[in-house]
Amino acid sequence: MKPFYITTTLPYVNSDPHFGFAVEIIRADIIARWKRELGHEVFFNTGTDEHGIKIYRKATEQGIDPQTYVDGFSKQFRVLRELLDLSWNNFVRTTDPHHIAAAEKFWTIVNERGYIYKKFYSIKYCVGCELEKTDSELVDGKCPIHPTYELELINEENYFFKASAFQAQLLELYKRPLVLPDSRLGEVRAFVERGVEDFSISRLASKMPWGVPVPNDPAQVMYVWFDALVSYLSAIGWPENTTSFEKWWPAVQYCGKDNLRQQSAMWQSMLAAAGLPFSEKIIINGFIVSDGKKMSKSIGNVISPADVVAEFGVDAVRYYVARRVSPFEDSDVTMDKIRDAFNADLANGLGNLVSRTIKMAATYGVTVSREHWAEVEMNLKASSAYAEYAGHLDSYNIQLASDVIWNDITKLDIFIQEKKPFIKVKTDPEGAKADLVYVLDALWGIAVYLRPIMPSTSEKIAESLRTMSLAEGLFPRKDVKK
Numbered sequence: 495m496k497p498f499y500i501t502t503t504l505p506y507v508n509s510d511p512h513f514g515f516a517v518e519i520i521r522a523d524i525i526a527r528w529k530r531e532l533g534h535e536v537f538f539n540t541g542t543d544e545h546g547i548k549i550y551r552k553a554t555e556q557g558i559d560p561q562t563y564v565d566g567f568s569k570q571f572r573v574l575r576e577l578l579d580l581s582w583n584n585f586v587r588t589t590d591p592h593h594i595a596a597a598e599k600f601w602t603i604v605n606e607r608g609y610i611y612k613k614f615y616s617i618k619y620c621v622g623c624e625l626e627k628t629d630s631e632l633v634d635g636k637c638p639i640h641p642t643y644e645l646e647l648i649n650e651e652n653y654f655f656k657a658s659a660f661q662a663q664l665l666e667l668y669k670r671p672l673v674l675p676d677s678r679l680g681e682v683r684a685f686v687e688r689g690v691e692d693f694s695i696s697r698l699a700s701k702m703p704w705g706v707p708v709p710n711d712p713a714q715v716m717y718v719w720f721d722a723l724v725s726y727l728s729a730i731g732w733p734e735n736t737t738s739f740e741k742w743w744p745a746v747q748y749c750g751k752d753n754l755r756q757q758s759a760m761w762q763s764m765l766a767a768a769g770l771p772f773s774e775k776i777i778i779n780g781f782i783v784s785d786g787k788k789m790s791k792s793i794g795n796v797i798s799p800a801d802v803v804a805e806f807g808v809d810a811v812r813y814y815v816a817r818r819v820s821p822f823e824d825s826d827v828t829m830d831k832i833r834d835a836f837n838a839d840l841a842n843g844l845g846n847l848v849s850r851t852i853k854m855a856a857t858y859g860v861t862v863s864r865e866h867w868a869e870v871e872m873n874l875k876a877s878s879a880y881a882e883y884a885g886h887l888d889s890y891n892i893q894l895a896s897d898v899i900w901n902d903i904t905k906l907d908i909f910i911q912e913k914k915p916f917i918k919v920k921t922d923p924e925g926a927k928a929d930l931v932y933v934l935d936a937l938w939g940i941a942v943y944l945r946p947i948m949p950s951t952s953e954k955i956a957e958s959l960r961t962m963s964l965a966e967g968l969f970p971r972k973d974v975k976k
Contacts, residue, residue, distance in 0.1 A: 498534040499742040499774075500526050501726055503749045503757075504543035504588065507567035508552050511574055512789060513827060514750070514782040516799035520815045521779070521892060522748045523580045527946035528887045530581075537742050539729045541586035542568045546624050546718035547697075550704035560704045564589060577800060579808045579949060586729040588706075588722050596728035597706045597721045600768055605709075609656040609767040615694065616649045624718050626693065639752055639788075653696040653714060660763035661690040667772055673758050674890055675822040678751065678778040682758045690759070695720040723761045727770070744774040751778050777890050780824040802832060806972060809948040810836050816947045817896035833972050843903055844940070845969035848955055851910070851937060852964045855930050858919055862931065864960065867938050874939045883943060892947070899943045906936050934959060 502522050505515050519540055526538040544564040553563035568587055574580060586593060604610055619626055620637040637643060664686045673679035696714040697705065705715030726745055731738035749757045758776050765772055781788060784795040802811050810832070818835050819825040854860075874880050879898060886895035910933060919926035938959055944952035951968060958964045 495532065495534045497537065497741050498526075498529045499537045499539070499730065499745040500529075501539040501729070501745050501747055503747070503753055504541045504586070504722055504725055505571065506546070506548060507542045507544055507564050507571065508548045509567075511571055511799060513797040513799055513802070514779075514789065516574070516578060516802075516811070517782055517815050517819055518748050518750065518779055519574060519580060519582075520578055520812055521777075521821075521890075523578070523582070524812075524816060524892055524946045525746070525887065525890065526581055527949065531945055537584065537730060538582040539584045539586060539726070539745075540571075540580075540582050541584075541725060541729070542571050542588070543718070543722045543725075544568065544587055544589045545705045545716075545721055547621055547702050547704075548624065550702055551621075553704075561589065574799070577803055577808065578811065584729050586725045588725055590728075593725055593728040594706050596732055597716060597724045598709050599733045600724045600727070600764075601716065601720070602709050603769070604655070604764070604767045607767060607769065609659060610653055610695070611656065612651060612653050614649075614651040615654075616647065618645045619648050620645060648694075650698050650701070652694045652698070652717075653708065653711075654692045655695045655720070655764065655767070656692050657690050657760065657763045658692050660766050661686060663766050664690065664759060664762060667762060672762075672773065672776060673754070674775065674777045678754055678758075678822075682754055685755060686759055690763070693717075693760070719756055719760065720764070723756070723764060726761075726773075744771050746775040746777070747773055748777050748779065751780055754778055775890075778822065780820055780822060782819070783824055783826050784828055786826060797827060797829065802829070805829070806832060806836050807969075809951045810840055810969065812948050813840060813896075816892045817900065819893070821891050821893045836969065837971050839900065840969035841967075841971040843900070843907075844951075845967050847903055847906055847910075848937060848958065849964055849967050851906075851930065851933050852958050852962060854916060855934060856962045858915075858923065858927055858930065860927050860930050860934070861962065862934060862959070867956075867959065870935045870938045871942055874942055880939075880943075887946070895943075896947060899940055899947075902936060902940060902943075906933055909933065 500522050502519050505511070522538065522540070526536050529536050542564070549564060550560055553560040556563065572585060575582060601610070621643055631637070632645075633641070636645065665683065668679060668683045668686070671679065673682060695717045696708050697717060699707070699713055699715050703715065705718065706721045708714040708716060726747065727733075727739070727743070730742040747757055762772050783789065784797060787795055789796045799811065814832050814835055817839070818831070819827065879902070883895050883898040886892070886898065909929075913929045915926040915929040918929065937955060941952045941955040941959070944955070954968060
């Protein structure tokens, strides 16, 4: 089957990993696991973005050199692999020597093709976004995404990328569903239709030395976005390993809605300038807010993924991301909401269903062969329900795929309440056993469904069915801490 390449954005290493990035990388992991389940060879990439003025200033404030600063934070993002049960097979850093060489080569190619020039300019700049801001994008004179940052004025001579040359190509590109959801595709199309402006792609090294040097001009360093986006190519061996590049590219990319223009307009025009194929798909996430406010350290509403895992376990976090967070729009997340979902859907729902079914089956002497489970799985994958579930995952709507699973859980609870095998066993033991086998078969199906979403829980359910035993409840109820 066709090899599949998926990548997250590379988060800035100017703070600890937050719940918003956990959502993005869990979603990418679910899709990567799903593609492997289908038989694809998968390249799952993530990493850290380590250049730019925000990082340079943070390091300077702490009195350490930038490389030492980013080394420490990058390790904290690597920890997410085990913390969130992730299956990435590549972690790229934009300070890696290979990536730096790839960024320099990309610049050289684009320059040789005539799409880079130098000019003096003056702009308003948001350090939080690392982006130029026009007056129409501001609210009360501030960036709406980073209102605590003061806009800065940049007046200097830098290199520019001739993005304006690619307006027609971008509009032609948007005729296919490059961006999900459709509303975001419409948004970026409207942005490009209004006119694509050239943008600065370098900074004076005398003012901001922390970046990839511009080839043949050490007085300038690359603008952080021009450098970081090339990581999607350097991660798969570009430019020297053409076999690897041709095997994996183009990629499916996850990003937040504040990255829409950068990923689906800026990056695509850069690829065209280098003579490289466009991205395969760009999935746009909404923001994660808490109690109606964007998560911010200054107001104290940031949720750490490590804290959530410590309280509820990794598969509970993966469940919440999969089913309780909107796949494309903003979602309000609090610890109380996670706890409510845990108790309702996992402790009282899935966990209780598995526990009481296995207990009844063991008590009534129900046994099932391993060959039986293989047949059950084969029949499941030929069913219309599985086709619906697969269709949602293929469309990157993990929430609807999860709903298919929990609809089955609800139906099984109703089946048990109606059939009452725990009563029927007294008068019709064979009938009770037949009812339980029906439920056990459905539980095996749930374990199959859960493989990409909650891999540990999937295996625990499968092992319980193989042995007809369950040591402890899957999800012990969580009460509010006093």
